[in-house]
Amino acid sequence: MERIILPLTKEKILEEYVERRISFTTEYAQLNIFDTTKIAEKITYQYEKPSILSMVTGRKVIWKNAVESYDFVPGETLVIPSSQKLTFDFPEANIENPTQCLTFSIDPSKIMEAVHFFNQNTILEKKTYCWDNDNNPIHLNYNEKVQNLIKGLVQIFTEEHPSKEMFADLAIKDLIVRLLQSNARLILLESKEVFGQENRLAFIVKYIQENLTESLTVDILADKACMSKSNFFKCFKNTFGITPLEYILSEKIKLAKKMLAQSNLSLDKIAFETGFSNAAYLIRQFKKHEQKTPGEYRNTLR
Structure with missing residues (x-):
């Protein structure tokens, strides 16, 4: 602004x-x-x-x-x-x-x-x-x-x-x-370990974080939450303000930021470890989410 x-x-x-x-x-x-x-x-x-x-x-x-x-x-x-x-x-x-x-x-x-x-x-x-x-x-x-x-x-x-x-x-x-x-x-992120079994969305948050490299779809997540696809999508977005796929992407970016900060791994390796199809896709999504490329972000930490 x-x-x-x-x-x-x-x-x-x-x-x-x-x-x-x-x-x-x-x-x-x-x-x-x-x-x-x-x-x-x-x-x-x-x-x-x-x-x-x-x-x-x-x-x-x-x-x-x-x-x-x-x-x-x-x-x-x-x-x-x-x-x-x-x-x-x-x-x-x-x-x-x-x-x-x-x-x-x-x-x-x-x-x-x-x-x-x-x-x-x-x-x-x-x-x-x-x-x-x-x-x-x-x-x-x-x-x-x-x-x-x-x-x-x-x-x-x-x-x-x-x-x-x-x-x-x-x-x-x-x-x-x-x-x-x-x-x-x-x-839900802070309390997911104890809250996850009582709250379906907390359980899904935990499941997403533990399976970021897997192919996660709304159908799979709705099934895990024991909800219909439409009801799961609506409840997730009403609660978090973003769609399940937007949340998955944000968690992948968060993990990529952690790896950029704590390692010297190549972007190809980080893309693989965070579930992106390739480094180019990681760079594109990272810049859209963080307003800077992974390389620029890594340089700010040095």
């Missing part, structure tokens, strides 16, 4: 001129666009409502506690429960190239509407999904569909349109469901 340039007349100066904020509001949500214009450490911000953060340019360092931190970079998303205070560093900000971040603060009632809709259309058996499990922020890596939804929301909020409220309401629900789907993958 390119840096958002907006009229300076709406700016509010915060944190002793460290951050410039521009705000846009609807009935149930507020968009804040923050420009950080100089290097700063230990800047705190209180989030009263559930919020969604997305980096646009630059880099933030987010502190989990007094000793642990992680980088927050463009394309990533942070889901924050209500009544949270976060601490940031801005190690690269300057007036020519500000660090820019978006924050959507959303009314809890809208969150619960989307959560209820999500729970009704998934099969997370014995697991009622909510906005946050442990009242901790959820850090999500790059997701093209999430980023496209965020871009659309920015356009809705920053344009004056007679149907702005309606468009914003629908887009916010769509974004929340997409984020819930992303985190549903994390839930």
Whole structure:
């Protein structure tokens, strides 16, 4: 996402001129666009409502506690429960190239509407999904569909349109469901060993990861889940936000990234080990998924 340039007349100066904020509001949500214009450490911000953060340019360092931190970079998303205070560093900000971040603060009632809709259309058996499990922020890596939804929301909020409220309401629900789907993958991935026998999708996730080099089809997976093909496909996509074949591809790419980072194997060998038909197909899919070739990715690690 390119840096958002907006009229300076709406700016509010915060944190002793460290951050410039521009705000846009609807009935149930507020968009804040923050420009950080100089290097700063230990800047705190209180989030009263559930919020969604997305980096646009630059880099933030987010502190989990007094000793642990992680980088927050463009394309990533942070889901924050209500009544949270976060601490940031801005190690690269300057007036020519500000660090820019978006924050959507959303009314809890809208969150619960989307959560209820999500729970009704998934099969997370014995697991009622909510906005946050442990009242901790959820850090999500790059997701093209999430980023496209965020871009659309920015356009809705920053344009004056007679149907702005309606468009914003629908887009916010769509974004929340997409984020819930992303985190549903994390839930089942993290708990698949103990959760797999109780939840059919967790069992399928485990089966896919253990058989990546095999020829996996929706028919085979539906049979393993003891579901009809159409019902399996619908439940999988409703829960995870992607199709079974898209998930298989993402897992193959993940394995390829691990092998690129931890070995000097050739691309032909990595393609074979990750279930791709040849190196050319691996390169094509890897670049589409990661916005860089396997070789470029390997070089960034050295």
